[in-house]
Amino acid sequence: MKKVMMLGSGELGKEVVIALQRLGCTVIACDAYEGAPAMQVADGFEVFSMLDGDALEKAVRKHSPNIIVPEVESIRTDKLYEFEGEGIQVTPSAKAANFTMNRKLIRDLAAKDLGLRTAPYAYATNIEEFQSAVEKIGLPCVVKPLMSSSGKGQSVVKDASELEAAFTYAMEGSRGDLKEIIVEGFIDFHTEITLLTVTQKEGETLFCAPIGHRQERGDYQESWQPCAMDSAQLEEAQAMAKKVTEALGGAGIWGIEFFLGHDAVYFSELSPRPHDTGMVTLAGTQNFNEFELHARALLGL
Incomplete structure (x- = not known):
């Protein structure tokens, strides 16, 4: 039985905890406040600021998890590299958590290092x-x-x-x-999508059907799956998703956002974890929802 430590215990983290427990895992949920959603269903919990490196290390030493699952961006990610170096699995990887904790690292990786099409x-x-x-x-x-x-x-x-x-x-x-x-x-786009991408410990990269979503004033409002799109643009988005996830490494689910322009696909953002727009998968839009896919991938199933 694997012991998993969740760094971040919001609503999405709660669904991950449930999926992991159904697969026989013991889960410790961590966040900066008591009573967070994932703590309500986890086997144990810790309350501390995950930006406090000493507090984070203390929690890890106390529980000795086999796997650490970052569920938020605000983490002292240099510690994750240390834990990974000691043999503790970080999902998808310490590099992924570090690069995606702010838009600068991931945007420069995508645009400058990998040559993906982005907005200026x-x-x-x-x-x-x-x-x-x-x-x-x-x-x-x-x-x-x-x-x-x-x-x-x-x-x-x-x-x-x-x-x-x-x-x-x-x-x-x-x-x-x-x-x-x-x-x-500003990109003149007609649709914004999330491409849920699953990287595996052994096996090829998998893609869920694209999810269309709508925002108002920067806030997510609704999503739907599948989202109708041109097959050539879908292939281009999948190629970009595969390229950036390979660069970051590890196994798990990734929520990768793209803008669909009238003549091109633009990489927008990436989350190395279940995505809020992917909540639609709880409605049975695919065989496994995004949380179950994340759990299975990080466990190597």
Whole structure:
């Protein structure tokens, strides 16, 4: 029987805990507050800030998990490399958790190292850099914190009069101790999709049917599966997903977001875990829901 430590205990983490327990695992749920959703069904729990490296190491030493499953971005990820080096499995990998904890590492990996098609972008840590970034990218543009979740701190700027408010909103929406934002060129797209991608310990990379989703003011509203799309664009999205997951390594499910333009597919973002838009899979849209796929992949089933 495997002992699994969940770093992050929200609603998505709760579903992962249930899936793991059904496969015979003992699960310890961790988060910064008591009574988090996953703690309510886990076999045990710990309350501490996962940005506190000493507290994180103390919890790991106390429970000696076989597998660590990061479920949030705000983690002291340098510790995950240490745990992985000691033989503790990090899902999908310590590199994946580190690179996806902020948009800078994953965007540079995708655009510069792997040559994936993305929106033009620039970074900023203060209002002067932000104004220069917007001047470089042009209007309209999308402004996001480098580290956030569920669209928090994200806005579309259409006029120069909106710049100061967008900068403040992005900084206030930042999670963890990283205060930096990304300015992206606005892509003329007709559909936004999530491609749930499963990497395995042994076996080829698998893809679920694409999930269409809709956001309003940066907040996720609804999703549907399957999402109708051109077969050539689907193949292109799958090729990009395979390329970036291979670069990050490990086994598990990944929620990879793409913009579908009228003539091209653009890589947007990536989460190395079940995705909020993938909640639709709980409705029986596929044989295994995204949480069951994650559990099976990380256990090597």
